[in-house]
Amino acid sequence: MSKNMRLLKNTWRGFMRNSFKLTVADILSRTNFQKAKVVAGKKGLNRLIRWVHIIEVTEIGHLLNGNELILSTGIGWRENQQSSLSLLQQLIDKKVSGLCVELGTYISSIPEEMVQLADKNDFPIIIFTEEVRFIDITQDLNGLFIETHYKTMLNLEAVSNQFNRLLLSTDGFKRILRLLHQFLNVQVAYSPVEGHLEYYPTIEKSQEQDFINLVNSAQPQNVINAPAKSASKPIQALGHKFADLIIISKGQELTDFDYLVLDRAATSLSQDQLRLLYVEEKKKHHENRWLLEWLNGEHDKDSVEQYLAGIEPLMKPNGCTVCICKMDLQDQEADLTYYSMIFRTIYEQQGFYALVSFERNNLIFALINKRNKSDWKSRLNVALDKIKKTDLMKRQPSDKLTFGVGKLYDLEQLDKAYELAKETIYIQQKTEASDVSFYEDLYVYRLISHLNKEKRLDEFIEDYIGTILRFDDEKNSQMFETLKVFLEVNGSKKDAAEKLFIVRQTLYYRIEKLKELLGDDFMQSNKRLAIEFAVHAKSFIKKLS
Template sequence: MSKHPLLVRDVLKRKHFESAKLIAGQQGLNRQVLWTHILEIKDFDTLINGGELILTTGVGLQLERETQIAYLENLIRNGAAALCIEIGDYFNYVPAELVAMANAHDFPIIIFEEVVRFIDITQDLHTYIINQHQQALTQLDTISRTFMELSLMPNGILKILQVLHQDTDALFLFVSEDTKSFYYPIEAKKYLHLMEDHCQQLELHEPIQLMSIDKDHFVIIPVNGLGQVWGYLCMRSALPKPSDYTLLNLERATMSIAQILMRNRMLQERQQSREDEFILALIQGEPIDLQYYQSYLPMESRNLFYRVVVFNMLDYANTFSEEDWQEIQLQNVMFVRSIIKKLGFFPTVSVRQHEIIILAFYIAADDMEENRDSFNQAIQQIVARKTPQLFEQITLTFGISNVYQSINSVQQGYKEAKTTIQMQHNELASSIYYKDLGVYRLLLHQDHVALLQYVKDYLQEILLIDQKNGNDLYQTLCVYLACNGAKNDTAEQLFIVRQTLYKRIERLENILGADFLQAPHRLNIEIAVKAYELLKKTAPDILRF
C-alpha cells in the first residue's frame, strides 16, 4: 500500500534497470509492483500472491516450448506484475510465441542482456516499497485527523470532499436521499444526476462498488450509520481500480461523513420537543391547537390514514444511567424514523422512558387502508437490523392500533396498541395488531367481577372437579374445542388413548350437556374459556370457586 504505488514503468527507471530492455507488454506498464520474487521453478501456483515482479535466470525455461508457454500462462493467471529474464547461459532468447502471448495480455517482459545481481534489485525495490508503505501510513493518519477536524466544522462534508480531491486529483460527490448532495470540484456536478439515479437503485451488501461508464470509472462506497446506508461517497477516477491507499482513505472519509450525519440527525431529534409534546397531549386526551402543531402532520386527504404504533422496551431503562438511556433512545428513534420514512410513511414520533410512540400516517386506496404489508415490512426491518448500538440487549414488543383518520382518535389508538403489547406479555396473543385480539377486545372492557360470574356459570363445576381430583377436564375441553370435536386429533394432542378421551368427553357432556359443541352453547363456553384465561393473567386473586 502506498499513496503513489510502484508501477512497472517506475521500476524501469531505477538504477539497476538502466541496461534492461522491454521486449513485450508495452501496454502493461501501469501494472502495480507489490513485491519482487526470484522464481526458478516451473510449478509455483502457491508461491506467489499476485503483483510480484518475477526475476529469473531462465533455469525453469530451458525445457520444451509447451513448458515455456505454460510457465508464462501461469504467471499471467496468478496476477504477476511482470517477468524479468537474464539472458545468458541458461536462456539465450525469448521465443516469438512468448512475446506474442505477453503482448496479447499486456504483460511486460523485461530482459537483461548483461549479468545483474538479483539481490541488489530485490533490496532496492523492497526498501522503496517498505518506505512508501510507511509514508502511506503516516499520510493516512494525518488525513484521518484532518477528516475528524473537518467533521466538526460547518459545511464539513464539502470540506472533506475538497481534501480528497487535493489528495487524489479525482472528482468527488456525496449523494443521499435524506440530505443535500455535495460535489467537488465544480466539474463533478455533471455526474450528480448520474450518481443520484444509480445510487437509488443500489442495495449494497458489499462495502465498495466499482463502476465504469465509457471512459469514466467510479468508486462508490456507502456511508453507514445506525445499521443503515445514509448516503454514498462517489469518486470519479481515470483508473478502473483505485490503489489500496485511496480505498483506505475513502473509508476514513466515509466514517467522518457518517459522524456529521449522525450529529445532524441527533440535533434534529433533540429539536422535536414540540412533536413529543403534541403526541403526549393527544394520548392524554388534552385539547390542542392543530394549527400550532400543523408542521408535524401531513396535508389532509380523503385517503390519508394512520395507525398508532408503540414500541415497548420493558424495564431495560433501569439498567442504564438516565443520561445514557436518553442517548440510546435518541439513536433508537433516529433508526426507527429512518426506516418507516423509506417505506412511505409520514411519521410523528414521541419517545418516553420505556417506549417509542409513532403516529404512522400513510396514503392508501380505500380498499387498501389496512396496509399491513408495509407495517410488517417495517417491523421486520427494525428487528433484522438490530445492531450492538441499537436496542442493545433489549427485547422489543410491538403494538399496532386499528386504522384511523381523525386525529381525535389518537388516544383510543394508543390504548389499543398498549393493550396489544400487554396481551403479548400475558401470552394471550401473538399478533402485533389490535384487530387480531378477537373476543378479548370485548372481554377487556368488562368488569372482573362480571367476568368471574360468567366463568362460574359455565366452567365452575369442571374447575372444581379438577381442583379436587387433579383431573384434566378443563384442558381436555379446551383442546377438544380447538380441534373442533375431532377425537383423534384431540387424543394425539393430549397424549392419551382414545378410551380415556371418551370417558372425559362423557363426563363433560354430563356437566355441559350433550349438545355443548352446538351453537349457541359452544359459543358461550368458548367465551367463558377466554374469560377464564384472561382473569388468570390479569386478576388471579379473585379466582375462587
Template sequence: MTKYPLLVRDVLKRKHFESAKLIAGHQGVNRQVLWTHILEIKDFDSLINGGELILTTGVGLQLERTTQIAYLQNLIRNGAAALCIEIGDYFDHVPEELVALADEHHFPIIIFDKIVRFIDITQDLHTYIINQHQQALTQLDTISKTFMELSLMPNGILKILQVLHQDTNAHFLFVSEDTKSFYYPVEAKKHLRLIEAHCQQHDVQEPIHLLTIQSDNFVIIPVNGLGQVWGYLCMHTKLPKPSNYMLLNLERATMSIAHILMRNRMLQERQQSREDEFILALIQGQPVDIQHYQSYLPIESRNLFHRVVVLNIHYQAHIVSEEDWQEVQLHNAMYVRSILKKLGFFPTVSVRQHEIIILAFYIAADSVKESQESFDQAIQQIVSRKAPQPFNKLAITFGISNVYQTIESVPRGYKEAKSVIQMQHNQLASSIYFKDLGVYRLLLQQDNATLLQYVKDYLQEILLIDQKNGNDLYQTLCVYLACNGAKNDTAEQLFIVRQTLYKRIERLESILGNDFLQAPYRLNLEMAMKAYELLNKTAPDLLRL
C-alpha cells in the same frame, strides 16, 4: 501501499534500468510493482502473491517452447507485474511466441543486454517501496486527523471532499436519500444524477463497489451508521483500479462523514421533545393544536392512513448500563425511524423509558389500506441480523393497531397496540396485529368485574368441582369443544381411555345440560372460557371462586 504507486514505467526510469529494453507488453506499463522477486525455477505458484517484478537469468526458461509458454502464462495468471530477463549464457533471445503472448495480455517483458546485479535492483526498488509506504502511513495519519477536525466544522462533508480532491486530484461526490448531496469540484456535478440513480437501483452494499461507464471509472463506498447505509462516497478517477492508499483514504473519509451524519441525527432526535409532547398529548386524549405541531405530520391527503406502532423494549442490565439506557433508546429510535422512512412511511416518533411509540403514516389506495405487507417488511428489517448493537440483543415486543385516518383516533390506536403487547406477554396471542386478536378484542374492552361475572354465569360449578376434587372437567370441556364433539379425538388429546371420557361428559351434561354443544349455548361457553383464560393471566386473584 503507497500514495503514488510504483509502476512498471517508473521502474524503467530507475538508474539500474538504463540499459534495459521493453520488448513486449508496452500497454502494460501502468501495472503496479509491489515487490521484486528473483525467480529461477519453473514451479513457483506458492512463491508469488501478485504484483512482483520478476528477475531471472533465464535458467528456468531453458526449456522446450511449450514449457516456456506455460511458464509465462503462469506468471500472468498469478498477477506478476512484469518479467525481466538477463540475456546471456542461459537465455540468448526471447521467442516470438512469448512476445506475442505478452502483448496479448499487456504483460511487460524487459531484457538486459548487459549483465546486471539483481541485488542492486532489489535493494533500490525495495528501499523506494518501503520509503513510499512509510510516507503514505504518515500522510494517512495526517489526513485522518484533518478529516476528524473537518467533521466538527459546519459544512464538514463538502470540506472533506475538497481535501480528498487536493490529495488525489480526482472528483468526489457524496449522495444520500435522506440528506443533501455534495460534490467537488464543480465539474463533478455532471455525474450526480447518474450516481444517485445507480445507488438507488442497485442498493449497493459491498464495502467497495467499482463502476465503469464508457471511459469513466467510479469507486463507490457505502457510508454506514446504525446498521444502515446512510449514503455513498464516490470517487471519479481515470485509473481502472484504485490504489490501496486511495482505498484507505476513502475508508477514513467515510468514517468521518458517518460521524457527521450520526451527530446530525442525534441532534435531531434530542430536539424531538416537542414531538414527544405531541404524541403524549395525543395518546392521552388531550386537546392538541394541530397547526402548532404541523411540522411533525405529513400533508393531509384523501389516501393518507396511519397505524400506531409500539415497541416494548425490555431493559437488560447485562447488555446496557442504566446510565447509557437513555442514549441507547435515542439510537434505537433513530434506527427504527430510518428503516420506516426508507420503506415509504412518514413516521412521527416518541421515545419513552421502555417504549418507542410511532405514528406510522402512509399513503395507499382504499383497496390496499389494510395491507400488512409493508409493516411486516419493516419489522423484519428492524429485527434483522444487520441491526446495530445493542439493539440486536434486546428483547422487543411489537404491537400494531388497526388502520385509522383521523388524528383523533390515536388514543384508541395506542390502546390497541398496547393490548397486543399485553396479549403476547400473557401468551394468549402470537400476532403483532390487533386485528388478529379475535374475540379478545371484545373481551379487552370489558372491566374485570364484568368478565368475572360472565365466567361465573357459565363455568362456576365446573371450576368449583375441579378446585375441590382435583378433577379435569374444565380441561375436558375445552378439548371436547375444540374437537367439535369428536370423542375419539378428545380422548387421544387428553391421553385418557374412552370410558373415562364418557363419565366426564356425563358429568358435564348434568351441569350444563345435554345441548351444550348447540348454538348459542356453545358460543356462550366458548366466550366464557376465553374470558377465564384472560383473567387467569391478568387478574388471577379474582378467580378464587
C-alpha cells in the same frame, strides 16, 4: 488552508514522488537494474507493481493476484515455444506488471514470438545480460514495499484524523469533500439517494454528462485490484444508505491508497450523517408536547394537517395509527433516542411518517400512513419484523419487546388508535396472545376485555363453566384443563389424549364427566361457542389475580 493541512499535503506529495505508485519504470533506476534492458512492451512501463515473485513453472495462473513483477531464469520454458507463449499469455491475463529474465544460464535470448506478443499487449519484458542475484532484487523491492506500506499507514492515519477534526467544525460535510479532493487530486462527487449530484470542485455544465457517465461506472470501493479511474463508497447510517461518495481520477488509475482514503472519508461522512440524525431526533423529542396533545384528542383535523404540512409540505396523509413499543431493556440507562432513530427509519421505509413520544421504557409512535390504506397492516407488519431483527434488538431477550398497534383512523381520531394500542399491550400481558401485535387480530380477547371492564365476566364464566370449576375445587381434578384442550383440538380424542399425556380410557371417562357437568350437547355449535369463550375468559381472569 491550515498549517497542519499544508504540512500533511506537502508530506503526501513528497511521499508520492518517492515510491508509493511504484511502476516498472521506477525500478529501472534501482541499483540491481542498472544493467537491465527493456526488450519488449516499452509502452507498459507505467504499470504499477505491488509485489515481486520468482517463478520457474509454466502453469502459474492460480499463483498470482495481479500487479506482480516476475523474475525468471527461463528454465521452465526454454527451447519450447508453446510453453513460453502460454506462460506469457497467463501473465498478461493475470494483469502481471512485467517479466524479468536472466539470460545466459538457461536461455540466450527472448524468442521473437514472445517479443511480438508482449509488444502487442504493452507488457514489459526486461532482460539481464549478466548474472544477477534474484534474492537481492526481492529483498530490495519487497523491503521497499514494506516501507511504503508503513508510510501509507502513517499517512492514512494522518488524513483520518483530519477528517475527524473536520466533523467538529461547522459545514464539516463540504470541508471533507474539499480535503478528499486536495489530498488525492481527484474529482469528488456526492450522489444522494434522494436529491441531485454534488461535485467538488464544481464542474462546467458542458462536462456534466461525461462526469455522470464516470459516476455511473464507478466501482465499489472493495474492488481494489481491478484497474479503474473511478470508485464509490456508500454513506450509511443505522442500516440505511443515504448516498454514494465517488472519486474520479483525472489521470492515472486509482491506487490502494486512494481506495483507503475514500473509505475513511465515507466513514467520516457516515458519522456526520449519524450525528445529524441524532441531533434531529433529540430535537423531535423536545417538541413532543404537541404529539401528546394529539394523542389525547386535543387537535382537530385542520390543526393536524397544518402541523404536518409544516414538517413535510408534500406529505399526503392517508390515515394514522399508533404503535406502542414496550421494552424491558437489560440496560436500564439505555438512551432510547437510538432506538427511536432506528425504528423511525424502518417505519419510513415502509411508507409511514413517525412522530415519537416516551413513557417510561415505552416508545409511542404516531404513524401517519403515506401510501394506500389497503396494505397498511402488511407494510407495518414488515416494519415490526425488521425491527425485531436489528442487531440492537437481537441483543435483548425476545420476551422483553412487544408491540401494540391500534386500528387505522382519520387524523382527528388518533386518540382512538392510541387507546386501542394500549388495550392491545394490556391484553398481551394478561392472555396467551403475547405475540399478537395488532388490535384487530386479538379476536375473542377483545370481547373478554370489554366484558371484564363492564364487570360481567365473572357472571358469564359462572353461567357456562361454573360446574366444572367447582368440581375441580372439590375433587382436585383436571376437568377444566381437559375441557380446554378438548376444545383446542376440535374434539379429536386422539390429539387430546396425546396433549394431556393420558391414555384413551382415562380421556373417555373425563369426557363422560364433562357431559354430566355441562350437558350432552356441550360440543354443539352455539353452546360450544359460549363455553369456549368462558374458558378463554377464565384464563384471562386467572392472569389478573
